[in-house]
Amino acid sequence: xxxxxxxxxxxxxxxxxxxxxxxxxxxxxxxxxxxxxxxxxxxxxxxxxxxxxxxxxxxxxxxxxxxxxxxxxxxxxxxxxxxxxxxxxxxxxxxxxxxxxxxxxxx
Amino acid sequence: xxxxxxxxxxxxxxxxxxxxxxxxxxxxxxxxxxxxxxxxxxxxxxxxxxxxxxxxxxxxxxxxxxxxxxxxxxxxxxxxxxxxxxxxxxxxxxxxxxxxxxxxxxxxxxxxx
Numbered sequence: 001x002x003x004x005x006x007x008x009x010x011x012x013x014x015x016x017x018x019x020x021x022x023x024x025x026x027x028x029x030x031x032x033x034x035x036x037x038x039x040x041x042x043x044x045x046x047x048x049x050x051x052x053x054x055x056x057x058x059x060x061x062x063x064x065x066x067x068x069x070x071x072x073x074x075x076x077x078x079x080x081x082x083x084x085x086x087x088x089x090x091x092x093x094x095x096x097x098x099x100x101x102x103x104x105x106x107x
Numbered sequence: 108x109x110x111x112x113x114x115x116x117x118x119x120x121x122x123x124x125x126x127x128x129x130x131x132x133x134x135x136x137x138x139x140x141x142x143x144x145x146x147x148x149x150x151x152x153x154x155x156x157x158x159x160x161x162x163x164x165x166x167x168x169x170x171x172x173x174x175x176x177x178x179x180x181x182x183x184x185x186x187x188x189x190x191x192x193x194x195x196x197x198x199x200x201x202x203x204x205x206x207x208x209x210x211x212x213x214x215x216x217x218x219x220x
Contacts, residue, residue: 002149033209035211042213042214043197043199043214044211045209045211086150088150094155094165095140095142095150096152097142097150097151098149099149100149
């Protein structure tokens with residue numbers, strides 16, 4: 001059983017659509033990260049959350065500690081948002097990762 | 108300011124050989140994390156170094172090892188390479204006092220033939 005579960009695994013959207021990616025975890029955590037991985041493998045850290053909500057441009061991340069759940073929202077999606085989005089949590093001295101959500105935004 | 112740098116970008120080895128991968132964190136950062144991302148699998152935690160010491164390791168065999176140098180750069184060594192070691196190896200660095208913050212490098216793609 002994975003400590004971090006993401007859904008959906010794959011997502012195709014039309015440009016302009018509102019997108020939600022979900023992450024559930026089963027371990028006690030000190031922080032949750034949302035990562036973006038582009039083709040070729042490079043990873044960019046989008047958000048680090050320990051409570052509440054954060055917003056950066058068209059991206060919004062929320063976390064509910066009691067329910068052990070986080071969501072990443074993309075408003076007005078654009079083809080350049082096409083990437084794999086990975087949820088990661090820090091539990092103790094270790095990071096646990098979801099398997100990622102592959103997002104394709106079609107013009 | 109330079110980000111986290113990894114070298115080489117690509118590495119091709121044959122089964123049984125040894126591979127050495129290198130990572131330099133952002134200047135002033137003391138923590139280095141190593142991850143493996145095999146094809147079709149998510150990121151797997153390998154090793155964590157902080158201030159020269161191994162702090163934690165993931166569920167990998169002993170032939171995966173590493174070290175951190177006084178300048179906080181790090182090496183990941185994989186001995187007796189197996190085909191399934193083919194993967195993208197990502198390094199992330201972070202500051203000592205903010206252990207949740209990680210900055211990722213671009214990765215080394217290791218191919219074992």
